[in-house]
Amino acid sequence: MTVKERVRIGGRSARIQSAVHDAVRKLGALSTRNQITVPQIAAEAGVTPSTIYRRWGDLSALLADVAVARLRPIADPDDTGAVETDLRAFIEQYAEEMSSPVGQALMRDVLSALKEGLPSACAGFTCDHLTTLNARAKARGETPFDIDEVIDHVVAPIIYRALFSEQIPTPDYCNRLIDRIYLPARKRRTAV
Amino acid sequence: MTVKERVRIGGRSARIQSAVHDAVRKLGALSTRNQITVPQIAAEAGVTPSTIYRRWGDLSALLADVAVARLRPIADPDDTGAVETDLRAFIEQYAEEMSSPVGQALMRDVLSALKEGLPSACAGFTCDHLTTLNARAKARGETPFDIDEVIDHVVAPIIYRALFSEQIPTPDYCNRLIDRIYLPARKRRTAV
DNA sequence: ATCCTTAACGCAAAATATTTGCATTAAGCT
DNA sequence: AGCTTAATGCAAATATTTTGCGTTAAGGAT
Numbered sequence: 001m002t003v004k005e006r007v008r009i010g011g012r013s014a015r016i017q018s019a020v021h022d023a024v025r026k027l028g029a030l031s032t033r034n035q036i037t038v039p040q041i042a043a044e045a046g047v048t049p050s051t052i053y054r055r056w057g058d059l060s061a062l063l064a065d066v067a068v069a070r071l072r073p074i075a076d077p078d079d080t081g082a083v084e085t086d087l088r089a090f091i092e093q094y095a096e097e098m099s100s101p102v103g104q105a106l107m108r109d110v111l112s113a114l115k116e117g118l119p120s121a122c123a124g125f126t127c128d129h130l131t132t133l134n135a136r137a138k139a140r141g142e143t144p145f146d147i148d149e150v151i152d153h154v155v156a157p158i159i160y161r162a163l164f165s166e167q168i169p170t171p172d173y174c175n176r177l178i179d180r181i182y183l184p185a186r187k188r189r190t191a192v
Numbered sequence: 193m194t195v196k197e198r199v200r201i202g203g204r205s206a207r208i209q210s211a212v213h214d215a216v217r218k219l220g221a222l223s224t225r226n227q228i229t230v231p232q233i234a235a236e237a238g239v240t241p242s243t244i245y246r247r248w249g250d251l252s253a254l255l256a257d258v259a260v261a262r263l264r265p266i267a268d269p270d271d272t273g274a275v276e277t278d279l280r281a282f283i284e285q286y287a288e289e290m291s292s293p294v295g296q297a298l299m300r301d302v303l304s305a306l307k308e309g310l311p312s313a314c315a316g317f318t319c320d321h322l323t324t325l326n327a328r329a330k331a332r333g334e335t336p337f338d339i340d341e342v343i344d345h346v347v348a349p350i351i352y353r354a355l356f357s358e359q360i361p362t363p364d365y366c367n368r369l370i371d372r373i374y375l376p377a378r379k380r381r382t383a384v
Numbered sequence: 385a386t387c388c389t390t391a392a393c394g395c396a397a398a399a400t401a402t403t404t405g406c407a408t409t410a411a412g413c414t
Numbered sequence: 415a416g417c418t419t420a421a422t423g424c425a426a427a428t429a430t431t432t433t434g435c436g437t438t439a440a441g442g443a444t
Binding site (some may be wrong): 034107111112114122151152153155157161163165177 | 226300304311314315343348349351352355356357
C-alpha cells in the first residue's frame with residue numbers, strides 16, 4: 001500500500017494534457033485574444049468539455065497553466081563570457097519577450113488565475129536564470145551581482161512598464177537600468 | 193441637433209451604476225474572492241443580469257471598472273512639510289494598500305480585463321500623486337525628485353513583489369528603496 | 385411646462401456554457 | 415494476468431450569457 005503517486009502521469013492522461021495545451025496555444029495565437037471558450041478548446045483538442053472542467057476547474061486556470069508552461073525556461077541564458085554582458089544579453093531578451101503582446105498576455109493569464117503560487121513560480125524562473133548567471137560568474141572567478149537588486153531595479157521596472165504602460169522598454173533603457181547596478185561599484189572603486 | 197452628449201449621465205443610469213458597484217464591493221468583500229457571478233451581483237443590486245451584460249460586457253470588465261474606481265484617488269497625499277518625508281509617507285501607505293489582499297485583488301481585476309488603457313490609467317493615478325508632491329516641493333523652493341526614477345525604482349519593485357511574490361514590503365524595505373533616490377545625491381554633494 | 389427622440393432598462397425566450405451522475409477506459413501496481 | 419481506482423466520455427441537469435422586443439425615462443427642443 002504505497003501512497004507515493006496519487007496522480008497519473010503517463011499515457012492517455014499525458015496525451016490529453018498535451019492536446020489541450022496545443023489547442024489553447026493554437027486558438028490563442030489566432031483570434032486575437034478574445035472570446036476563447038472551453039468548448040472551443042475541447043473541440044480543437046478532440047476532448048469532451050467536462051474533461052477540461054474536471055482537470056483544470058475553469059478557463060482561467062487552464063490559461064494560467066498553459067501560460068506558466070510557456071514561461072518555464074527551456075534553456076539556460078546565453079554564455080557571453082562575462083557576467084555583465086551575460087546579464088545585459090539576458091535582460092534584453094527577457095524585456096523583449098515580456099513586453100511583446102504574447103508575453104503580456106501570458107503574464108495576465110498567470111495573474112488572473114485564482115490559484116495561489118503561480119505568479120511566484122514565474123518569478124522563480126527569472127530568479128533561477130539570474131542564479132545561473134551568478135554561478136557562471138563564480139566559476140570564472142568574477143564577482144557575482146546581487147540578485148535581489150537586479151530583480152528590484154532591473155526586472156521590476158521592465159515588468160511594471162509592460163503591465164501598466166503601453167511603452168515597450170528599448171535595449172537602451174534596459175542597459176541604463178543595468179548601469180545602475182554596475183556603475184556605482186565602479187565609481188566607488190575608481191574614486192576611493 | 194447637438195452632438196455633444198451621446199451617453200446618459202444622470203438619474204436612473206447613475207443610480208444603477210452605483211447600485212451595481214456597491215453590490216460588487218459588498219459581494220467581493222465577503223465570499224473570499226471566489227465564485228462571484230453576474231446573476232449574483234444583479235440580484236444584490238436589484239437589477240436584471242442583462243442590464244449588466246449590456247453595460248459592461250462581461251464580469252471581468254465590470255470587476256475592472258469597479259477596481260479602477262476604487263483605485264482612483266479621493267484625496268491628495270499627506271503634507272508633511274518636506275518632499276522627502278512626503279514621499280516616504282506616501283510610498284509607505286501606497287505599499288501597504290497595494291500589498292494587502294484587497295489591493296492585490298484590485299490590481300488583478302484591472303489587469304485581467306481585456307479593455308485597453310485601464311492599467312495605464314491606474315499607473316497614471318500614481319504618477320499624479322507624485323506630481324502633486326513635486327508641485328508642493330517647487331512651491332516650497334525644494335528641489336523635486338525625478339518621477340520616472342521613483343516609478344522605476346520605488347513603485348515598480350513594490351508592485352512586482354506584491355504581484356509575483358508572497359512577501360509584503362515592510363516600511364523598512366520601502367525606505368531603503370527611497371534611500372537609493374536620495375542617498376546618491378547627498379553622497380555626491382558631500383564627496384565633491 | 386409639454387413633446388420628441390432615443391439611450392438604457394426589464395422581461396422572457398433562446399443559445400451557450402458549466403456542473404454532475406454514471407458507465408467505461410486504462411494507469412500503475414501487485 | 416489481475417486488481418484497484420484515477421481519469422475520461424456521454425448525456426442530463428443546471429447555470430450563464432445572449433438576444434428580440436416592448437417599456438421607461440434622460441436630455442434636448444418646441
